[in-house]
Amino acid sequence: VSEATAWTVSHRPLRSGAIVPLRNSPAKTGAVALTLLDRLPELRDDLEAASDPDPAKQMAAYLRDQFAVFGVATPERRSIQKPLLVASTASSQAELLDFAETCWAEDEREFQYVAVDVLRKRAGTLEPDDLSRVRGLIVERSWWDTVDPLAIHVVGALVRANPELS
Numbered sequence: 481v482s483e484a485t486a487w488t489v490s491h492r493p494l495r496s497g498a499i500v501p502l503r504n505s506p507a508k509t510g511a512v513a514l515t516l517l518d519r520l521p522e523l524r525d526d527l528e529a530a531s532d533p534d535p536a537k538q539m540a541a542y543l544r545d546q547f548a549v550f551g552v553a554t555p556e557r558r559s560i561q562k563p564l565l566v567a568s569t570a571s572s573q574a575e576l577l578d579f580a581e582t583c584w585a586e587d588e589r590e591f592q593y594v595a596v597d598v599l600r601k602r603a604g605t606l607e608p609d610d611l612s613r614v615r616g617l618i619v620e621r622s623w624w625d626t627v628d629p630l631a632i633h634v635v636g637a638l639v640r641a642n643p644e645l646s
Contacts, residue, residue, distance in 0.1 A: 516571055516579035516598070519564055526560045527552055527590050539589075546623060547589040554593075561594045568598045576602050577613045584617055592621065596629050603637035608645055611638055 527550045536551025543549070552560070568576060576599060583595035599606075599614070606614070618630050639645045 513570060514567065515575055516564060516567055517575070517582060519567060520579075520582065523560070523564065523591075523594065524586075527557070527588065530556050530560060543589065543623060543625070547621070548587045549589045552590050557590055557593060558597070561597060564594060564598060565601050568602050571602070573606055573610055576605070577610060580617055581613070584620060589625075592626050596626055596634075600629060600633040603634045604641065606634070606638055608638065608642045611635065611645065614638070 530552045531550035533551060535553065536549050539549045539551055540547070568579075571579070580595035580599055583591040586592075595617070599617075614630060614634055618627055618635075
């Protein structure tokens, strides 16, 4: 098997177009640490497994049917995302923002909630130059449920650490 063929069968695309390793691929079992993007297929699997159609209908209605949802309650989603929060401590600013932007491209709203929580946890590592990428998250697929925590906890942390931004 050629290296290109092995790579193709060990990776899969997400709906956003990002290509990430499969759960048990060589890219995941090698000595290289997994990135946040490497963990997205597993996150999707876990969110899909925890999905519940009845709460999903209620959640979608609460969001005025603007977003698809799995119907995963916040406490369960937070439990599912714990490995990502731990993995985020080894991520660069660019990797954090790449992860968030990839989550933003996914259909289900829970992906954006995970991205917000990861950025909130690591807001202190972001730099003034990252503000434009965070702004992109605020204005794209915007609704109070992501705008408020991004503005308060991520942009707020950036401005507090860099007064020249205010």
